[in-house]
Amino acid sequence: MKIKFFGAAGEVGRSCIMISTDKTKILLDSGIKLGKNEEYPVIDDEEIKNIDAIFISHAHIDHCGFLPFLYSKGYKNSIFATKPTIEIINVLLSDYLRLNSDLNFEKNILNSLNSRFKIIDYKKDFKFRDLTIKFIPAGHILGSALISISDGKNTIVYTGDINLLKTRLLNGADLKNIAADTLITETTYGGDKDIFPEEKQVANQLLNTINESAKTNSKIIIPSFAVGRAQEILFFLDDYINSGMMQKIPIYVDGMINKVLRIYRHNVIFCRKELQSRILMSDYDPFKSKNFKIVDRKNIRNYIIAKDEPCIIVTTSGMLTGGPVMFYLSKLAQNENNKLILVGYQAQGTLGRDLQDGINKITINNAEIDVKLKVETFHISAHADRKQLEQIPLKIRGLKNIFLVHGEIGKLQQLEAQFSKKYNVKIAQLNTEYEV
Ligand SMILES: [Zn+2]
Ligand SMILES: [Zn+2]
Known part of the structure; x- marks a missing residue:
């Protein structure tokens, strides 16, 4: 061949x-x-x-x-x-x-x-x-x-x-x-x-950084690919809120992630058996968790920015090459209390990679923005x-x-x-x- x-x-x-x-x-x-x-x-x-x-x-x-x-x-x-x-x-x-x-x-x-x-x-x-x-x-x-x-x-x-x-x-x-x-x-x-730390270690660090932000009323953006990382990170957050290890703060889910979440749900037969039985055997369906706030109208985005509350925003695109994440970043980047948490691969030449490398000025829609929010990377690959x-x-x-x-x-x-x-x-x- x-x-x-x-x-x-x-x-x-x-x-x-x-x-x-x-x-x-x-x-x-x-x-x-x-x-x-x-x-x-x-x-x-x-x-x-x-x-x-x-x-x-x-x-x-x-x-x-x-x-x-x-x-x-x-x-x-x-x-x-x-x-x-x-x-x-x-x-x-x-x-x-x-x-x-x-x-x-x-x-x-x-x-x-x-x-x-x-x-x-x-x-x-x-x-x-x-x-x-x-x-x-x-x-x-x-x-x-x-x-x-x-x-x-x-x-x-x-x-x-x-x-x-x-x-x-x-x-x-x-x-x-x-x-x-x-x-x-x-x-x-x-x-x-490229050797990833143990999942437990990553989970602990991630929980610490989220709980710390929850105390200061700051907002966390988690950019994610619509498929794969987004669903994993949402299930991770949901589990830790339900177990009491993570502060209960709203998790806004914006963009295509929602559609893909529905595809995962009706193809749950392709997911792990444990997840299938959890849905079948109990009343609890993590795909429909009350901890997730679905952003289904654009004007909710301004409300999320303006509301005086800590929150997490999980949205696309994963490497900040476009999508709703650009809006959130443009509004939240100037405040040093906010955080951008990168959980996926950031390719060379993308804004995600530039931010990971410590760039402190970005341009979104022709406006120059000082980046003061903290950029943190966690390997949940x-x-x-x-x-x-x-x-x-x-x-x-x-x-x-x-x-x-x-x-x-x-x-x-x-x-x-x-x-x-x-x-x-x-x-x-x-x-x-x-x-x-
Ligand atoms: Zn892939
Ligand atoms: Zn690939």
């Missing part, structure tokens, strides 16, 4: 990989890279015409945002993904298309794309021409999958984005009984220093850290080759040095074809 990378090569974003045999060409993911300048996979139109099918690992825009572009360029074959992935893609893409109306896609592009989607079940062999494809739970967000591709002789496993540990909502990736000679792995937190990434190859029987994708270049090199002791390792290069 041949592997070619159209993106996520030496960067986090625009994941798009072609796997081909003599008879078949498929794409794994087709994402874009959000940031100050949006970037797309480097794939030419001729190549798009030859794609027989697309398989999407999960619904984050850096793995599926290029689908409307592919459709417009003439791709009309099937797009395979799990049921929750297809539902979440619809929410995220409809928002993306609304914000990018200048891209002039055909009017009903989302409906057209929907007619191409086909559901693929976890852990069932799926025959596609000369290939056997299998989706395996990846533990990253609802519906996320590792994808295994076999041509009868060789097998490639692609992690998509992966998390090995169980979270409040999901089980960790299911790496039992995987055999493959080639692994394509994400490396978001692949650096030597949906990605494997370095320790977990090192575990993945050990769990795959017969592994020989590793391609590293979806990581910053320095981190890729550090992980390459480690994996090279045992495997044939390559840092994926843009538009280069490899034979395995």
Whole structure:
């Protein structure tokens, strides 16, 4: 089989990989890279015409945002993904298309794309021409999958984005009984220093900082991706309020997080068994917790800012590249009692990363703002850290080759040095074809 990378090569974003045999060409993911300048996979139109099918690992825009572009360029074959992935893609893409109306896609592009989607079940062999494809739970967000591709002789496993540990909502990736000679792995937190502290330790620090703010009437903004981190952080806050360990202050939930919360709820069968039984066996449904105040009208935002009370605002976007978080930040940044708590990955070139790095002047809607609020970072990540990434190859029987994708270049090199002791390792290069 041949592997070619159209993106996520030496960067986090625009994941798009072609796997081909003599008879078949498929794409794994087709994402874009959000940031100050949006970037797309480097794939030419001729190549798009030859794609027989697309398989999407999960619904984050850096793995599926290029689908409307592919459709417009003439791709009309099937797009395979799990049921929750297809539902979440619809929410995220409809928002993306609304914000990018200048891209002039055909009017009903989302409906057209929907007619191409086909559901693929976890852990069932799926025959596609000369290939056997299998989706395996990846533990990253609802519906996320590792994808295994076999041509009868060789097998490639692609992690998509992966998390090995169980979270409040999901089980960790299911790496039992995987055999493959080639692994394509994400490396978001692949650096030597990317070792996350124990969850308990993070939880304690986070509770301390929130309880401290509650005393001073200050407001906390928690920017979050609409899918994954938002639901985890909401369940975390809800648990600690209910247990009495966290002060009961309002938690405002603004933006697409709410829609996605509903998708999680009706796909709870894809969540952890403990969560399913908690909902079935008791009256308590954390998805509908009274601790969450849903912001369903824009004018509530001014009320939240003006009200003299401590509160937490969980809102999009996760890396402060747009969305309601920009409004809250513009109103709350000048007060040193307020806090911005970063819980997810902040890509280079995003405002989130700049704030994390200590920038103290920002521009929102042409207005320059002094940043006085405290910026704090907590690792509640949906990605494997370095320790977990090192575990993945050990769990795959017969592994020989590793391609590293979806990581910053320095981190890729550090992980390459480690994996090279045992495997044939390559840092994926843009538009280069490899034979395995
Ligand atoms: Zn992801
Ligand atoms: Zn990703």
